[in-house]
Amino acid sequence: MAEEKFDVIVVGAGPAGTAAALTAAKAGLDVVVVERGDYPGAKNVMGGVLYADMMSSLIPEFWKNAPLERRIIEQRYFLVHGESAVSIGYRNPQYANDPPNNFTVLRAKFDKWFAEQAEAAGAFIITETVARELIRENGKVIGIRTDREEGDLYADVVIIADGVNSLLAKQAGFHPEWKPDQVALAVKEIIALPKEVIEDRFNIESGQGVTYEFFGQVTNGMVGNAFVYTNNESLSVGLGVMLADLVKSGLHPYDLLDEFKSHPMVAALLKGGETKEYMAHLIPEGGVDAMPPLYGNGFMICGDAAQMVNALTREGSNMAMESGRIAGEVAKLAKDRNDFSVNTLSEYQRRLEKSFVLQDLHQFRNTTKYLEHNQHFLSLYPELADMALHEFFLVDGASKREKIRRIMDRVKQKRSLWRIGRDFYGLYKNMK
Amino acid sequence: MHAVVLIKQVPDTTEVRIDPKTNTMIRAGVPSILNPYDANAVEEAVRWRERLGGKVTVITMGPPQAKEALRKCLSFGADRAILLTDRAFAGADTLATSYALATTIQKIMETEPVDLVFCGRQAIDGDTGQVGPGVARRLGFEQLTYVIKVDEIDPEKGEIQVRRVVEDGIEVVRTKLPALLTVEKEINEVRYATMPDLLRAARQEIEVWTKDTIGADPNQCGLKGSPTVVSKSFVPSPPDRHLQLFEGDVAAQAAALAEKLSHLDVFAGRLG
Ligand SMILES: Cc1cc2nc3c(=O)[nH]c(=O)nc-3n(C[C@@H](O)[C@H](O)[C@H](O)COP(=O)(O)OP(=O)(O)OC[C@H]3O[C@@H](n4cnc5c(N)ncnc54)[C@H](O)[C@@H]3O)c2cc1C
Ligand SMILES: Cc1cc2nc3c(=O)[nH]c(=O)nc-3n(C[C@H](O)[C@H](O)[C@H](O)COP(=O)(O)OP(=O)(O)OC[C@H]3O[C@@H](n4cnc5c(N)ncnc54)[C@H](O)[C@@H]3O)c2cc1C
Numbered sequence A: 001m002a003e004e005k006f007d008v009i010v011v012g013a014g015p016a017g018t019a020a021a022l023t024a025a026k027a028g029l030d031v032v033v034v035e036r037g038d039y040p041g042a043k044n045v046m047g048g049v050l051y052a053d054m055m056s057s058l059i060p061e062f063w064k065n066a067p068l069e070r071r072i073i074e075q076r077y078f079l080v081h082g083e084s085a086v087s088i089g090y091r092n093p094q095y096a097n098d099p100p101n102n103f104t105v106l107r108a109k110f111d112k113w114f115a116e117q118a119e120a121a122g123a124f125i126i127t128e129t130v131a132r133e134l135i136r137e138n139g140k141v142i143g144i145r146t147d148r149e150e151g152d153l154y155a156d157v158v159i160i161a162d163g164v165n166s167l168l169a170k171q172a173g174f175h176p177e178w179k180p181d182q183v184a185l186a187v188k189e190i191i192a193l194p195k196e197v198i199e200d201r202f203n204i205e206s207g208q209g210v211t212y213e214f215f216g217q218v219t220n221g222m223v224g225n226a227f228v229y230t231n232n233e234s235l236s237v238g239l240g241v242m243l244a245d246l247v248k249s250g251l252h253p254y255d256l257l258d259e260f261k262s263h264p265m266v267a268a269l270l271k272g273g274e275t276k277e278y279m280a281h282l283i284p285e286g287g288v289d290a291m292p293p294l295y296g297n298g299f300m301i302c303g304d305a306a307q308m309v310n311a312l313t314r315e316g317s318n319m320a321m322e323s324g325r326i327a328g329e330v331a332k333l334a335k336d337r338n339d340f341s342v343n344t345l346s347e348y349q350r351r352l353e354k355s356f357v358l359q360d361l362h363q364f365r366n367t368t369k370y371l372e373h374n375q376h377f378l379s380l381y382p383e384l385a386d387m388a389l390h391e392f393f394l395v396d397g398a399s400k401r402e403k404i405r406r407i408m409d410r411v412k413q414k415r416s417l418w419r420i421g422r423d424f425y426g427l428y429k430n431m432k
Numbered sequence B: 001m002h003a004v005v006l007i008k009q010v011p012d013t014t015e016v017r018i019d020p021k022t023n024t025m026i027r028a029g030v031p032s033i034l035n036p037y038d039a040n041a042v043e044e045a046v047r048w049r050e051r052l053g054g055k056v057t058v059i060t061m062g063p064p065q066a067k068e069a070l071r072k073c074l075s076f077g078a079d080r081a082i083l084l085t086d087r088a089f090a091g092a093d094t095l096a097t098s099y100a101l102a103t104t105i106q107k108i109m110e111t112e113p114v115d116l117v118f119c120g121r122q123a124i125d126g127d128t129g130q131v132g133p134g135v136a137r138r139l140g141f142e143q144l145t146y147v148i149k150v151d152e153i154d155p156e157k158g159e160i161q162v163r164r165v166v167e168d169g170i171e172v173v174r175t176k177l178p179a180l181l182t183v184e185k186e187i188n189e190v191r192y193a194t195m196p197d198l199l200r201a202a203r204q205e206i207e208v209w210t211k212d213t214i215g216a217d218p219n220q221c222g223l224k225g226s227p228t229v230v231s232k233s234f235v236p237s238p239p240d241r242h243l244q245l246f247e248g249d250v251a252a253q254a255a256a257l258a259e260k261l262s263h264l265d266v267f268a269g270r271l272g
Helices: A015-026 A052-056 A105-122 A167-171 A197-202 A243-249 A253-263 A264-270 A317-337 A340-356 A356-363 A366-373 A382-391 A400-414 A417-431 B036-052 B065-076 B094-109 B132-141 B193-201 B251-262
Strands: A005-013 A029-033 A047-051 A072-080 A084-091 A102-106 A124-126 A133-139 A140-146 A152-160 A183-194 A208-216 A223-232 A234-242 A275-283 A299-301 B001-007 B008-013 B032-034 B053-061 B080-084 B115-122 B142-154 B160-168 B168-174 B178-184 B207-209
Touching: A005 A015, A005 A317, A015 A029, A015 A052, A015 A084, A015 A105, A015 A317, A015 B080, A029 A105, A029 A152, A047 A052, A047 A317, A047 B008, A052 A317, A084 A299, A084 B008, A102 A105, A102 A208, A102 A340, A133 A167, A140 A382, A152 A317, A183 A243, A183 A253, A197 A299, A223 A264, A223 A400, A234 A243, A234 A253, A234 A264, A253 A264, A253 A317, A264 B080, A299 A317, A317 A340, A317 A356, A340 A356, A340 B080, A366 A417, A382 A400, A417 B008, B001 B036, B001 B094, B001 B132, B008 B065, B008 B193, B036 B053, B036 B065, B036 B115, B036 B142, B036 B178, B053 B065, B053 B094, B065 B080, B065 B193, B080 B094, B094 B132, B115 B132, B142 B168
Parallel strands: A005 A029, A005 A152, A029 A124, A072 A208, A152 A299, B001 B053, B001 B115, B053 B080, B080 B207, B115 B178, B142 B178
Antiparallel strands: A047 A102, A072 A084, A072 A102, A133 A140, A140 A152, A183 A234, A183 A275, A208 A223, A223 A234, B008 B032, B142 B160, B160 B168
């Protein structure tokens, strides 16, 4: 049997890999995608939030056919202290109109549909197959070795999009094992509830959804957060914290999640629901400092495999899709020039630098570290906010002027105003 | 030797939920898979083609997404795949299903002979095990159900010998071709497809046939041709079991057991 040679091999059919395959196949390249799951998304059983802007650039008017769960009309943030919380949110039913802004998906369904679009564009998708290593020759990546019999595949360029554990990049020595302060551990559950109950509880109409993000005591002061997202007939409930913090605390992630679920505010939202699935997954949060080289002779690395996640907002899927799309375009450019060396593939890095992917990652470069070294943001400040608002809303005959004085006194007991000023200036500087 | 394999795409029942109110399967969102028994049916047909030469054709009747299941069969080594799909087939029971499938095989036989038809023992969703026998009867083929081993196929003499499971043992049967087999899982182990096979399967065209392709009688298709009425479907409640251990020496245990039994109505009127 003659060796199989393609223009492009994509490893992994997650958002990054599929975006790359779709873009390259649409441009007329001969593309094969290798995915280890039974089908794309099989390993991603959970729900999450996706962003329409990115999807539209890949598939115009995707919302007409894609398996979306709910269109997000309200995003709310809770700063939790004890049984109480300070919350801020924005709600706008307009977000439910076409085109939607953000929406929830169940990855098992969505990834499968997304991969079918790449297939329709001409890419071959080979499932239940693990890419074991890169095949290299004269300093250039020329293919991959899979776990199938006669399983070697060859291509001009290999796009590595195998997610956070990126066996391929690690094995090729592009980066060492992630350190505990470069990844967060997230645990998630899908909790089934009838559609009507969800719509009642979250005050939404059919097809509309909300995202709730929780900070503060839910993570025992560790850098991280918890969330509740609405799907059509279920809720995605989860919690993620920096692995290094978790190890230090000696806590088990499922215990943290259970504690979160039993918080009175959260328990009321989940009441009567049945846990359908659960899983633990890493989120790369090392940012630009932990990035492997993004390209080399004959390869490019996209998405989680390249640490492309905004740790602050947990937006990973859109960076994955954007980087995948750009890698697909650069593969086409390389094909046109018939040059798959760093000379052309460096264009991948250049285009990423012009896009929000590397710009956002540079902007937030130090934020997580800053929060990590200043843990009072997630422990002391929620407490102070709780105290202040509790005092403010408590009707006890004191004048408002008196109340503000009391609040300020108690704040000052905990931390001087000068230090508070410095904390927030520091945070601001680190996000600029 | 030309073998036809009938395969069905089914919901992955390990992931199916039952609606507690209506007691029906909730199929929405459940991934579809190739009926596990049918994978063994394809494997057996391919193994015999490897020994005797010839060709393996896989057929399914189902919605367009059933192509996925056919592609999987191609990767296992089948040569040709036909998807039989038409609105007219919707709502078929086992009678209408076997009519459509038998008619398709007859259509194929107009251009090339068919020596063997392989089916799974049963579909894991419908679970009736009636489609295979229904097809055999309509085609006038010998039927060999619950086959665990094919001992021999002799194309010269036009004979086949198989082992099939019956209630109290294993039956060795020898009969004339053409024949239809329904197979058990233990007949073989499905091999992991090679990369070249996967790529061939990914590239191959799947033929799409409709009721007009096979010239089916619309009155015998789909809902119209399905006399089955499902009056109720329910999940049987688990049997009420109790376990009690008796202590003491054998005599004491026997006495306690006899005492216990005498109070149960299983032996009412016989004991004491
Ligand atoms: C309780 C019950 C309720 C039902 N309710 C409905 C209903 O509400 N609506 C409705 O439309 N139908 C209904 N059906 C019938 C339908 O769903 C059957 O699944 C269908 O007729 C095939 O029968 P089976 O699944 O039992 O297959 P089996 O006879 O168990 O299958 C045996 C083998 O036959 C072959 N085979 C079976 N089906 C196909 C196929 N489509 N294409 C190719 N090969 C095949 C495969 O080799 C399979 O391994 C019901 C059946 C039952 C028993
Ligand atoms: C709990 C949690 C919640 C999240 N919530 C959100 C959210 O709400 N919004 C958001 O934008 N992002 C969210 N993210 C981040 C987001 O899931 C990721 O950033 C995104 O999935 C990255 O896409 P990817 O294609 O790079 O990797 P993945 O989605 O991980 O895809 C990698 C694919 O490669 C396959 N694969 C891996 N190794 C191999 C191999 N050796 N051979 C073959 N195939 C292989 C895998 O099976 C997988 O299908 C969340 C992450 C977690 C863990």
